[in-house]
Amino acid sequence: MRSASEDRVSRSLSSRTDPRTGIRKEISFLPYRGSGIFACMHFPQGSPSTAVVICSPIGAEWMRNDRREARLADALAGRGLCAARFHYRSTGHSDGPPEELSVDSMYEDAGFIANRLLRASGATGLSFVGSRLGGMVAAAAASVTDAHSIALWEPVVNARRYFREVMRARVMSDLGKGRGGAGASEALFAELERSGCIDVLGYRSTEHFTTAHWNGASRWDQPASLGAFCSFSLAAHAASVTSIGRPQPSGVRRVTRSRSNPWAPPRRGGSFANGGNSSGHKSGSKR
Amino acid sequence: MTEAPGTRTKSRGRVASSKNETPTFFAAGDETLFGILTHPIADPVGMGVIALPGGGYIPSTHRNRMWVRLCRAAAAEGLHALRFDYHGVGESTGVIRRYRLDEPFVDDLMGAVHWLEDDGIDRFITVGTCFGARTALSASGLIPGLAGLALISCPVRDFGEGEKASTHIATEWPMGRYVRSALRPQVLVGLFDARRRRSYSRLAKAKLHALARGSGGKGSAEGSASPNFLQPLSQLVERRIPVLFVYGTDDMAYEAFRGALDGRLGELVARSESRIQVETVPGLLDGFPQIEAQDRCLTIVREWIASHGGGGTPTQENKTWTSD
Numbered sequence: 008m009r010s011a012s013e014d015r016v017s018r019s020l021s022s023r024t025d026p027r028t029g030i031r032k033e034i035s036f037l038p039y040r041g042s043g044i045f046a047c048m049h050f051p052q053g054s055p056s057t058a059v060v061i062c063s064p065i066g067a068e069w070m071r072n073d074r075r076e077a078r079l080a081d082a083l084a085g086r087g088l089c090a091a092r093f094h095y096r097s098t099g100h101s102d103g104p105p106e107e108l109s110v111d112s113m114y115e116d117a118g119f120i121a122n123r124l125l126r127a128s129g130a131t132g133l134s135f136v137g138s139r140l141g142g143m144v145a146a147a148a149a150s151v152t153d154a155h156s157i158a159l160w161e162p163v164v165n166a167r168r169y170f171r172e173v174m175r176a177r178v179m180s181d182l183g184k185g186r187g188g189a190g191a192s193e194a195l196f197a198e199l200e201r202s203g204c205i206d207v208l209g210y211r212s213t214e215h216f217t218t219a220h221w222n223g224a225s226r227w228d229q230p231a232s233l234g235a236f237c238s239f240s241l242a243a244h245a246a247s248v249t250s251i252g253r254p255q256p257s258g259v260r261r262v263t264r265s266r267s268n269p270w271a272p273p274r275r276g277g278s279f280a281n282g283g284n285s286s287g288h289k290s291g292s293k294r
Numbered sequence: 295m296t297e298a299p300g301t302r303t304k305s306r307g308r309v310a311s312s313k314n315e316t317p318t319f320f321a322a323g324d325e326t327l328f329g330i331l332t333h334p335i336a337d338p339v340g341m342g343v344i345a346l347p348g349g350g351y352i353p354s355t356h357r358n359r360m361w362v363r364l365c366r367a368a369a370a371e372g373l374h375a376l377r378f379d380y381h382g383v384g385e386s387t388g389v390i391r392r393y394r395l396d397e398p399f400v401d402d403l404m405g406a407v408h409w410l411e412d413d414g415i416d417r418f419i420t421v422g423t424c425f426g427a428r429t430a431l432s433a434s435g436l437i438p439g440l441a442g443l444a445l446i447s448c449p450v451r452d453f454g455e456g457e458k459a460s461t462h463i464a465t466e467w468p469m470g471r472y473v474r475s476a477l478r479p480q481v482l483v484g485l486f487d488a489r490r491r492r493s494y495s496r497l498a499k500a501k502l503h504a505l506a507r508g509s510g511g512k513g514s515a516e517g518s519a520s521p522n523f524l525q526p527l528s529q530l531v532e533r534r535i536p537v538l539f540v541y542g543t544d545d546m547a548y549e550a551f552r553g554a555l556d557g558r559l560g561e562l563v564a565r566s567e568s569r570i571q572v573e574t575v576p577g578l579l580d581g582f583p584q585i586e587a588q589d590r591c592l593t594i595v596r597e598w599i600a601s602h603g604g605g606g607t608p609t610q611e612n613k614t615w616t617s618d
Contacts, residue, residue: 021317023326025387034328034385036312043312047385073353073384099355100330100362102311180583206585209357 030084033127036101037093039119045100046093046120048127049080055089057132058124062117062148064139065098065108066210072138079136089128093120095144105211106204110143110166117148139163170217177207310335310369320378322405328385329354329378329406331413332365336372341441341603342415343368343375344406346426348447348581349393353384356423357582364421364592371600374415378406396452396522398429400436407437417441419599424449424547424580431526434535442602443530444538444595447580449547450519450554453500472501519554524562527570531562536569538598542579542587571598 020035029052036043061076063069080090095113097103103112121133134156137145142162149157163169178191199205204213316331345361347354354377355362365375380402381388407418417439420430427448434440475481476494484490507521530537541548551572555563563570575590582588 019316021319021328023319032385034317036315036317043315045312045317067357070352070357074351074382077385094355099353099359100312100315209581209583209585209588211358211585 025081028081028085030081037119037123039096039116042096042102044093044096044102044116044119046091046123047077047080048124049084049090049092050128051084051087051089053087055084055087055128055130057088057134058121058128058130059083059088059090059134059136060117060121060124060145060148061090061092062113062135062137062141062145063092063094064141065095065113067208068139069098076138088134089124089130091120091124093117106213106215108213109216110140110147113140113144114147117144118152121148121152121154134158136160137162140169170212173207173212173217177205180208308335308370309363310366314366314369318409320405320409322381323401325381325386325388325402325405327378327381327387327402327405329376329409330365331410332369332375332377334369334372334374336370338374339372339603340415341373341417341419342410343373343599344403344410344418344420344430345375345377346403346420346422346429347377347380347383348423348427349425350581351383351390354379358585358588360423360582360588360592364595367592367596368599371596373419373599373603374410374413376406376410378402393425394452395425395428395449396520398425398432400429400433403429403433404436407433411439417603419444419603421446421595421599423447423582428523431523434526435529440533440535442536442538442599444540444598446540446591446595447542447545447547448523448539448551450523450550450559452520452522518550519557519559524558527559527562531566531569534569536571536602537566538595539570539572540579540591540594541572541574542577542584542591543574544576544578545580547580548574 020033022031022033024031031050033048033050035046037046038044059080061080063076064072076092080092083090093116094101095108095116097105097108097112117135121135124130125133133152133154135145135149135154136158137143138160140163142159142164143166145157145159146162148154174192174195177195181191195205199212199214199217203215204211206212310332314333314335316333318329318331319326320329321327343365345354345356345364347356347361356377361377365377368375379386380390380399382390403420410418418437419442420434420437420440421444422428422430423446427443427445430443431445431448434443481494484494527537539551541551551559554560563572573594575587575594577584577587579587579591582591
């Protein structure tokens with residue numbers, strides 16, 4: 008239940024209840040550290056027991072995944088859970104300049120949204136869902152909250168590898184236009200160092216954001232944060248995540264792509280994102 | 295809403311933030327759409343900017359927050375600015391069956407216009423990219439208070455998602471070349487494959503449509519521009535409403551636009567007495583895949599909006615068409 012003080016700090020709340028399903032969608036800009044965070048909360052009919060925070064990817068991956076995540080949140084609310092989706096500061100509709108985006112700020116935002124969702128819904132259980140880079144954020148946020156479960160959808164498990172893929176996308180794009188060639192990656196890093204940011208298919212990749220994860224292992228890499236804290240994790244490659252919130256045996260389940268999943272476009276390549284390190288996905292128990 | 299020039303409070307250099315924005319739901323046809331209205335941070339001029347994204351399930355932020363930046367900058371010019379998700383996209387309800395340029399989402403745009411009209415805004419500038427540009431163009435005849443259109447990477451031909459090649463072939467290739475190509479052994483073998491069969495079927499339909507329109511590879515009086523593009527543009531010229539076209543020099547749409555200038559489009563541009571303005575930026579604008587091109591495009595559109603009804607001091611010429 009929302010308190011008066013919460014109403015004061017939630018700017019310009021817009022709400023809509025689906026007449027067919029009874030799911031209420033509340034969209035607002037939540038003030039946090041001087042910025043407004045765009046947040047969309049999906050409430051079921053009745054009191055939810057579990058709150059689910061959905062951590063999106065960024066950039067082009069976010070654009071592709073946005074509608075799927077909206078449908079996922081509706082599906083969760085249809086099953087009696089409440090769910091929150093949000094745009095990290097410096098992305099989407101939220102405030103903030105692009106150069107201030109970092110995995111640290113993304114992780115802070117996820118924790119903030121989790122707290123707001125728990126307070127707004129009265130739920131006692133907390134789960135996280137993360138896709139691609141959002142998986143890294145979800146794992147990190149789950150590690151410092153009372154989350155009892157986490158689902159990762161084609162997660163980034165190694166930041167360095169992720170940024171290498173990002174650079175590769177830019178190199179491939181340049182080659183397609185007849186630019187680049189041998190040493191293109193080095194040229195990109197030199198440009199990054201010189202100008203502080205590079206253009207990756209229309210998105211800014213800043214030195215601040217990229218090199219923090221490039222030079223050595225990132226503290227956000229998933230095997231550490233995921234394994235240490237969650238009692239149940241589901242690492243899924245474009246597979247069903249509807250088991251969120253159900254009690255499952257402790258340990259990480261690794262699910263490969265399901266052809267029957269209507270959200271999963273058929274893709275070539277391995278069954279787990281980035282050739283995921285299975286040895287790193289041993290789960291420990293939080294409590 | 296009209297004020298005397300020079301009395302306006304300007305906020306040049308400042309941009310709005312989420313503090314100046316209201317998320318909202320509004321009705322459009324049978325669906326409920328989600329949008330964000332950015333309120334002016336300078337004295338309001340009573341004009342609204344409506345930003346339309348392209349096709350392909352692009353949310354209302356557009357790539358790299360292009361429309362967020364545009365709307366917040368427009369608010370500094372004293373304009374209201376609305377960006378919204380089409381039905382079936384982002385937070386809006388509904389499902390998109392298909393994107394076709396000859397079936398733009400006019401209902402969605404009109405829902406946004408009526409919602410703003412209910413808020414007391416009666417003059418509009420629509421800004422659209424690709425599919426959004428064609429939607430803005432198609433709806434232009436339905437908006438009495440239209441003050442201008444900024445059309446970015448606007449296709450001049452009609453095609454559906456994934457049909458660019460077939461439409462190009464259908465409109466550009468002469469019949470003989472088309473038949474010779476269809477009778478190649480690999481094409482005949484492809485008839486046994488369901489996916490390729492569907493592709494051939496699309497291509498054959500496109501060719502038939504092109505022949506029916508009289509533009510099937512032999513050129514027509516309209517050049518290679520679609521009537522769905524030319525007709526509303528012609529009406530805009532008649533109504534003396536300014537139109538800005540912005541293209542990337544590498545855009546496929548720009549190549550088609552230049553080709554179409556040889557036909558009726560060229561006549562319309564000449565007849566518009568400079569109200570149709572064409573600007574280019576180096577690189578690609580279709581889909582906004584390059585930051586430099588994004589920034590240049592935004593600058594062009596912002597300056598054009600400012601000079602056509604925003605916080606800039608209106609010139610005598612501007613006043614004639616920005617007032618009702």
